[in-house]
Amino acid sequence: MTIKRLGGRYELETVIGGGGMAVVYKALDTLLNRTVAVKMLRAQYAGDEEFVNRFRQEAQSAARLSHPNIVSLYDVGMSEGEYYIVMEYVNGPTLKDVIRERAPLPVPEALDITQQICDALAHAHDHRIIHRDVKPHNILLTQSGQVKVTDFGIARAVTGNTITLQHDTSVLGSVHYFSPEQARGGAASVKSDIYSVGVVLYEMLTKQLPFSGDSPVSVALKHLRDRFVDPRDINPDIPQSVENIILRCLVKRPEARYPDMRAVKADLQTALDNPDVPKFVTPADTTTEETIAIPAIGGTRAAISSSSDGQAADPQPKKRRKWWKSLMWTGVGLAVLCVGALAAYYIVMDLVQVPNVTMPNVIGKTEQQAITILVKDGFSRGQIHTQQAASAQQPQGHVYAQTPPASEQVKPTRDVYLYISTGQAKIQVPDVTGLPAGQAYTTLQNDGFTNIKDVQVQSAEVPAGDVVASNPPANSKVTPNTPITLQVSQGAETSVPDVIGMTLSEATNALKQAHLQLGQVNQIAYPAAPDGSVFNTFPYKPGDQVPAGTTIDLWVATNSGTANNTTGNETGSGGGNAANATNTTNTSLDNLPPDTHVRPVTIRVPDKNGKPIQVLIDKSDAVSSNEAAVNQTITKDSTWTITLYLTPDSQGEIQVYENGKLKQDYPVQY
Structure with a gap:
């Protein structure tokens, strides 16, 4: 197809789905360089206000929802008269595809999928959104098995129990999955979505639908009046506890179903713990309206009576009443009866009616x-x-949700459901032992942990940079905000051997045995040491404790007049192999290692005022220039030890500032 770009950034690629009013494309968001799904209203409906409003309603409904089990909405727009919605792209099949391929599904898998659907719909219901078209076609599964509910195209916001948008009597939804009240053309509610979830679970476990027929009308009528085949009669492997959940979801009277999605999920979570329970008894359906016979008002023109001997009475009365008087008295009687009945009705209703409360x-x-x-x-x-x-x-211990919701007008005689928090859900700490620290951080973050830090520890068994252990330990169950501390190996600790006076070969072997690396080898004329001997190490001195694998530089005296270059495969002047040497010799004293010089600096605070003094001490030496060695405020006499590193041809300097003014400036010689 010709590449088409919407809104200057969304390049349509292939068609991945569609329905009666829209087509869904896989697309590339060129601005963020990510794959998205773009849902476009079909061209023939772009001029139909009802379809455009319904399309906008989907965007508005989805925009109010943010949940891991609901497809995320990224953007909405119109391009060249075409309306579109940009959504999260889910690379996986629909639940309908899965049912076609391998239903009936294993009970644990079906329960897990249904629990995720309940989580998604509970979130929507919390935001007062009823989906109204829950079916396997609108449920996507990621490669990891995560459920993503989509298509809120006919979802509606609710206030109390009343649908608030136009066309409330429209029967929307898929006929095999919608509820009896939807089939009847009534208002959909939370209970309607619960019924649809029951149908989806029924189909996953039996590969059949509760009701089917030759036409949508016949299926809708079956939802209203027929009894479906019990799931266990089709699939005996279904536990009774699971069948009970389906039976309760599919009760025809909404008030007899579960109160909300969280109640459905609660039973799903415990169904396999106690599978052998008594069968759920479906309450009698009292929704069918009985026909009421209404008698005709008025009488015959001639009164019918009988005499004592069974003979017909004289049809001609002795005295005929005027017809209008009879009619008048009949009207008066009826009026008295109506007034009395009306008065009685209001008196009784006043006595028994329960007022609403907020x-x-x-x-x-x-x-x-x-x-x-x-x-x-x-x-x-x-x-x-x-x-x-x-x-x-x-x-923990506080109410996180309630049914009915706050501010709704209800009868004080109805049931109220409170959902009490047990705290954050606990998740399992993954085992990151032996992983590089960066990979361990990523693994923990992907699992939902947000508070991660690391500490360095010595370990002879675990390579440097890898995780030795975690605290809390692997497989512990904790809340996502629990601090996780990773112990990261520095490797084994070792001591720098005393190689002063050794030949380069001997020093190299000594470093190797101490699990240290030979760094740069500097060969220079140094009369103070025997020819070919090591006379200095850097940056650590013999006896220092350092992590295994640390690199040590060596200085080797060469007093024969020739400075030999030492590389990775060459032999030093002292004999032996310098296998790990990384650099060569200079013949100047410039390459001598820096010598350590320590100088004390004292600042006195005058006794007469005791005001704070801001002290800044800068130092310059062979390895740094104007480095701040001290920067603090003092209120009493203080002394600091300043360390400088100097070579024979370099000079150090210490500058002392008090409250921003230079007070001392003196050089330090090698």
């Missing part, structure tokens, strides 16, 4: 505080149900 907001309260508030507002203790689950939003 649902209080108890999120963030402790369990006991929340119960106290609810009881004070008129809810009885027996109506308040609690359920515990992990939550990162609230501390």
